[in-house]
Amino acid sequence: MSLLLFDTALCLLLLALALASMLSRQLVNAVMLYIAFGLMMALAWARLAAPDLALAEAAIGAGLTGALCFSALARQQLDITAAALSWPQRLWPATFVVLMLGGILAALLQLPSVASPLVAVAQAELINSGVSHPVTAVLLNFRSWDTLLELVVLLLALLGALPVAPAEKSATSWSLGLSWSRLLAPMVILLAGYLLWAGASQPGGAFQAGVLLAAGAVVLRLNQQLNWLSWCNFWVRLLVVAGIAVFVLVALLALWLTPANVDAVWLSWPPLLAGGIILLIEVFATLAIASTLTLLVVGEPAPQHNRTESV
């Protein structure tokens, strides 16, 4: 009974927050409500017994997307407290969302009502996957193509955002923020490492760990630390592409190692080496995701030569 009450309150709160975010008069309020919506959504995923999604939603949906929206707002150079939206401006996105939602619901109705056989297939193949957590097995073994392409999408997003990113405004750091970010940094690294390692047997994995690392790096960058973390730095560029590079190299190696009497399949790991391969890919994917997302949020510090030209 109390759980039913909780679920009902959660659903109503989700709907109310979503509507309030869509229809709010000011973009700042919309972003704040969206972050609150992300947190409630994470709670909803946790209630639906999907802790992997809950972790990802809390880190990406609430944390990092909110930070991205805020940094986009701050760089628009407009007075963020006065940018009230007119009714048509607020209704257009709502219409779009309602149309998309209708499409998704129509698609949902066409799903067969019997349980998907894929769950049983995944569980049966779990022994050969190298990890004991089915979500990680699907993401990095059975369907590693999808994960590889996700990394490519992330890289493309960064490459698309870099040319239009304006130069960072000079901001002053504050001693309290600075010491707090320094205090947080080791905890963030510890927690990200734990999430990465736990991904093999529990909810966790490269994306969650990467986003957590990125959050720590963004806080440090906002306090004028980690100034080497910019696109100008060769090693950072290498780090950004390292996820995809290691993924592809390992896949080629796995193809080459496949014995001649077995059909070679792209992106399928030999069962004996699968655990190590998955860990290797996840470590580099975590670092790549963290650096990509950090660069996306905090952008680029103004290059030295441009600064001297403008002076």
Next chain:
Amino acid sequence: MTNSAEQLSALSILLSSLLLLVGLFFFIAGSIGMLRFPDSFSRLHAVTKADSLGLGSIVAGLMFYGDLWQNLLLLLIWLLVMASGSVSCQLLARFAKTQQDKA
């Protein structure tokens, strides 16, 4: 240390419920303060002070139900939330102060 609600003594249940209720009271007071207070500084004051205390007493109330390890984690959560709440309160107050000085 007991693990389930059935094994708790009546006194523990009473204490834990009392702490949870006190926590809820402070949360509600803080939220009402945020909605009703006139300026940013008093609103920040209401939210961060009352919520830190409210979360603290909710954590203390929940500790009757957990084992040692869970209680340590709860304590860590409380400390982290309290610290980050205080830091963001100071940052927001500083932002509000600069806006006020500009106007």
